[in-house]
Amino acid sequence: MPTPPPPTGPAGLHDIRETNLGSVLRAIREGAPCSRAEVAAATGLTKATVSSIVTELIDRGLVRESGATAERRVGRPGVMLSLDDRGFVALGLEVNVDYLTLVAVDLLEREVVALHEPFAARDAGPEECAARLADLALRALEEPSLAGRALLGVGVAVPGMIDAAEGRVYDAPNLGWRNVPLRAWLRELLRKGGTPDVPVLVDNDANLGAVAEYRGGHLSHTPDLVYITGEVGIGAGVLVGGALLRGSTGQAGEIGHIPLRRGGPRCGCGRRGCLESLAGIDAILRQTVPDLVPAGPLPGTDLAAAVAATVERAQEGRGAVQRALRRSGTWLGRGVATLANLVDPDVVILGGYFAPLAPWLLPACRAAVQAHAIAPRRGGLRVEVSELGLTAAARGGAAALIEALDTGRTPPPSPASR
Amino acid sequence: MPTPPPPTGPAGLHDIRETNLGSVLRAIREGAPCSRAEVAAATGLTKATVSSIVTELIDRGLVRESGATAERRVGRPGVMLSLDDRGFVALGLEVNVDYLTLVAVDLLEREVVALHEPFAARDAGPEECAARLADLALRALEEPSLAGRALLGVGVAVPGMIDAAEGRVYDAPNLGWRNVPLRAWLRELLRKGGTPDVPVLVDNDANLGAVAEYRGGHLSHTPDLVYITGEVGIGAGVLVGGALLRGSTGQAGEIGHIPLRRGGPRCGCGRRGCLESLAGIDAILRQTVPDLVPAGPLPGTDLAAAVAATVERAQEGRGAVQRALRRSGTWLGRGVATLANLVDPDVVILGGYFAPLAPWLLPACRAAVQAHAIAPRRGGLRVEVSELGLTAAARGGAAALIEALDTGRTPPPSPASR
DNA sequence: CCAATTAGTTTGGTTACTGAACTAACGAGG
DNA sequence: CCTCGTTAGTTCAGTAACCAAACTAATTGG
Structure with missing residues (x-):
């Protein structure tokens, strides 16, 4: 009982919808394939509320109906729901001393594309490195398996001290970087590459490794x-x-x-x-x-x-x-x-x-x-x-974006942005 | 962005009210004396909402109107609000190797009563110690300065490993305690002493010391x-x-x-x-x-x-x-x-x-x-x-109860319970 | 074919917040 | 002294989200 903190703004109707969107999405992730009724039982929400939320999630392309139930039980069969793994991708990147890695995952956090290349980041310097990262991302997005998917965001892991809120690398001694505004650079490079504006998240490799293990290990x-x-x-x-x-x-x-x-x-x-x-x-x-x-x-x-x-x-x-x-x-x-x-x-x-x-x-x-x-x-x-091998941090970068969806923190992308 | 966790139940209208009750209470704590309009500005809530919430807080005896503004500015003067320091107390207790301490604080976390006694807890054993703690609490509640106040709860600090959720002391080597269900014992003793049923919170002395410093140091x-x-x-x-x-x-x-x-x-x-x-x-x-x-x-x-x-x-x-x-x-x-x-x-x-x-x-x-x-x-x-001297942990025990109100987590006590 | 059962939707009601209009209280300036 | 401008607080209609309960839908089993 003696815990939660002050930092809160005013709460409104919007927040509760957000929370519940997240709950339902998570329930479907964990229970899929499952019916609306099962989701209602799992989340504690009413059938009515779940129906409304599921409709919204379907509209946004995050969830889809996947045929009727397989089980033959008495009563009307439920229509099964699962995450829609076709519409979105999240990219995870990692810079390390001796390599660059990219992983692209779908909503189920399954690997759709993976690229790995040896790279002496220390010798190349941060600008060159950012360029290579952006290039890697753009190349991945060209892959046929990503065709037609909307990009949820890009998560980048860097071994060093990061200001995650600003997306800035303060100090990465093993790369020889200091005070590199990596998010800004990548935003710019991706824009030039013709990618729509998406969240770019920069974090420590250990932090993102932990996220990857938590969500996928x-x-x-x-x-x-x-x-x-x-x-x-x-x-x-x-x-x-x-x-x-x-x-x-x-x-x-x-x-x-x-x-x-x-x-x-x-x-x-x-x-x-x-x-x-x-x-x-x-x-x-x-x-x-x-x-x-x-x-x-x-x-x-x-x-x-x-x-x-x-x-x-x-x-x-x-x-x-x-x-x-x-x-x-x-x-x-x-x-x-x-x-x-x-x-x-x-x-x-x-x-x-x-x-x-x-x-x-x-x-x-x-x-x-x-x-x-x-x-x-x-x-x-x-x-x-x-x-998870050497892709842990990159996977974590991608997973962090999916997680943001799961918690309802990031509002699920609107259909327009696809 | 890559943070908050899953563990959430369904969110409802109730939660948002709770959150906002907490925000307003905190705003008044920090700004008192202040008008409803100022609270609205501080919290980002509407004047209308603030009015509604303040009415509720006044009903519950947590806030009171304390005359009109002192400042002479143009326009209608606001009516000043402050925490009502007259209606409630929270008790904080600490057992340590060589003493027992009690602190009673009002809503402003000001010390209303303090008791300290040397006590060789190790020799006395847990039952005796619990009895002395309860006795200390009951004695404090008899004090004239606490007359007519409603008890918000009791927070107990113990040097050892605690299951805070259960209120049980797993192991307190320096006291020679193992597996002591302190919350249950104290609940029982307080009931016998004629005290209404209130939350009893048991936690580690260091944890509660930290809470005390955070809120009052x-x-x-x-x-x-x-x-x-x-x-x-x-x-x-x-x-x-x-x-x-x-x-x-x-x-x-x-x-x-x-x-x-x-x-x-x-x-x-x-x-x-x-x-x-x-x-x-x-x-x-x-x-x-x-x-x-x-x-x-x-x-x-x-x-x-x-x-x-x-x-x-x-x-x-x-x-x-x-x-x-x-x-x-x-x-x-x-x-x-x-x-x-x-x-x-x-x-x-x-x-x-x-x-x-x-x-x-x-x-x-x-x-x-x-x-x-x-x-x-x-x-x-x-x-x-x-x-804070040797009363830090006890103060923290009391402060934790006040904090629970501040965050809206514990619903503010209803007028009936006073 | 009807009863029992389970799934999902619809409807009406409640709760909380918001925005805008309104009332209230005050100072200042003619 | 009265009116205007200003700020405080309340009232009211509107909206969003939830819930409970009734209802419709689709099955199985007799």
């Missing part, structure tokens, strides 16, 4: 969930009751730089013993495949290959490699335990390059979590591995 | 705020956007047991090097006034005196004492930095017994935060000292 619908990126940096996206924890300056979840080991190795941030310097991909590669990585900042382009080499050597049974991975796993576990003590999630998901390394990282990580997380927890904290 | 209205208890345990109450961060099992904010120093001193939880074992009041007293504290668990009853002795010795200029405090301050700072990296609050407030020790703890603490928190923060994290 194998652990989905766990509302208190943390996603940890295993890229060059380590970041955490924290979902609390299904909502992103952003913090006062939008920098919550900066798990990479919590101090773990006094006098530990020097970190990119200038301090010593940060989690990132002990368990970041950079640190791991330098210990496991020192012959494949140069000194100085990682150029990135062959990160995936280097990680694959590490996996190979570990599988060969090289003790030194396995020990190094276990050590990193232990540090990671200490970091996760700290996070768990403060935020108390249900599950922590290791993503990015941590996923392929999980066979060696995970046991040590779990043991360390067990040892350091506060004791007798009902249920207990789970530490799991992502199955 | 000198840093109030900072929506991203962390309150740290300095009692026998160290706990953090985390407010995110004005709402409590609870976590999946209600155990968020367990900052006391984050591992800071490998091979550090043994902690009560069985591990080594927890923050609590390095900077808890227990640890501090054992280093600064070893002659005044026995071995074994602190009996508690003279904690205040022992802390006072520490302050005295530090003021006398004893180097060893000052050094010990600085050391603890530094560890505290490392803990705060970790918390800040993960949760990104605006301000961290040190409460409880940390407050009197702040002159020595705070500089070291701030320095450590500066050194370990992630670098270039807009505005920067503030670390401040609570001014």
Whole structure:
């Protein structure tokens, strides 16, 4: 009972319609195919209200009637409803140190198009990178499988500190970006490319990874969930009751730089013993495949290959490699335990390059979590591995747009805009 | 944009009224004395709507008209509104290792009655303690200054892990409590004492301390705020956007047991090097006034005196004492930095017994935060000292009840119940 | 073919907000 | 002193959204 906050404007009839549009849409997403009557039961709304709302959703192209019921029960059969997966797409993009990724999903969050290209973002600079992103998006929209679909919006994941409200990248050290107004740039580039004006959403890769896991991963619908990126940096996206924890300056979840080991190795941030310097991909590669990585900042382009080499050597049974991975796993576990003590999630998901390394990282990580997380927890904290691969953040970008629809926050697009 | 969560029932006309009742109540709280027209301007609602809502609030005894305006401006003068501080009280209680505290506040959250008594809760056991709490509440309600007031509810702070929804204390190691259905007990005791059935709210002392600071402290209205208890345990109450961060099992904010120093001193939880074992009041007293504290668990009853002795010795200029405090301050700072990296609050407030020790703890603490928190923060994290003393948690218990009114979540009490 | 059952729509009623017109109370200026 | 301009608050008609209940529709089972 002692919770919700003040920040509210005046509430009007409009808000309640919005809320209920969202409820019905969600009910259909979860129950499809289902009848209006079932939706009414699921949401607690009246049949009459559901009818009215469903009509509106159909008008807007979000829902469709898909024939009569299959079941043969007594009584009039209901007409089945499902999300209309034909009319819309949402694009998710990710910039990272060594690649660009695009995922296009339909209303069901099924992947319709996926593009991936290696790209040394650090060398190219932000302008060039934005141009490539826009180009990727425009190319995707040309694909035959997207023909005739209306664009719901574009969600972009960037590894760094973001002002999501403004769509600006404050600081992305691993890309060498500072104060980049990415949303504005992309808006402009997309307009020039002939795309109608749509929402462009910019967010941290860890945050969007968490959204992707929440909405689409194998652990989905766990509302208190943390996603940890295993890229060059380590970041955490924290979902609390299904909502992103952003913090006062939008920098919550900066798990990479919590101090773990006094006098530990020097970190990119200038301090010593940060989690990132002990368990970041950079640190791991330098210990496991020192012959494949140069000194100085990682150029990135062959990160995936280097990680694959590490996996190979570990599988060969090289003790030194396995020990190094276990050590990193232990540090990671200490970091996760700290996070768990403060935020108390249900599950922590290791993503990015941590996923392929999980066979060696995970046991040590779990043991360390067990040892350091506060004791007798009902249920207990789970530490799991992502199955979304390197597209997690991009998927999250797209998923965030779908979610906005689901909650009724963004009013569903009007038929005119299609 | 990528945030709010699913958990919503059907929205109806009722909800919007509730929301707006809350908005108007808050506007009056912040603007009083103010006219209906001013409230309309502040909330964005129509004059007509405001009139209707204000009438309802007056009927319910929450608001009153307090004469005409003082200002002499052209035009018809408005009739001034303020919260009616005469009709209601909310009680806040706190159990701690060495004392019980009660605070009664009116709608303006002004203290109407305060009771404090030393009490060795650990020795007495939970039943006895609940009885004493109920007795304290009943005694308070007899006070002449509360005569004729209706009771809004009772909020109880307990240092331990709480299921706030059920009002049950899972585990309070420092009290020696396990699985105590405190709400049920208190409900029963209060009923026997002849009190009408009111909401009884049980929560963690750190959480309620945070609520108290948010609503009444000198840093109030900072929506991203962390309150740290300095009692026998160290706990953090985390407010995110004005709402409590609870976590999946209600155990968020367990900052006391984050591992800071490998091979550090043994902690009560069985591990080594927890923050609590390095900077808890227990640890501090054992280093600064070893002659005044026995071995074994602190009996508690003279904690205040022992802390006072520490302050005295530090003021006398004893180097060893000052050094010990600085050391603890530094560890505290490392803990705060970790918390800040993960949760990104605006301000961290040190409460409880940390407050009197702040002159020595705070500089070291701030320095450590500066050194370990992630670098270039807009505005920067503030670390401040609570001014609420040992009543913070109890005040928070009462404040949480007032807040429930303010948000319209709890429907304002009907005139009948007064 | 009719009863029972379930689905969906229609209708009438209630609740809350809005906008606009109206009444009320005051200062200022002739 | 009276009128005008100004601001406060109320009243009233209108609209939007919900709900409950009655109604229509489409089946199965006897």
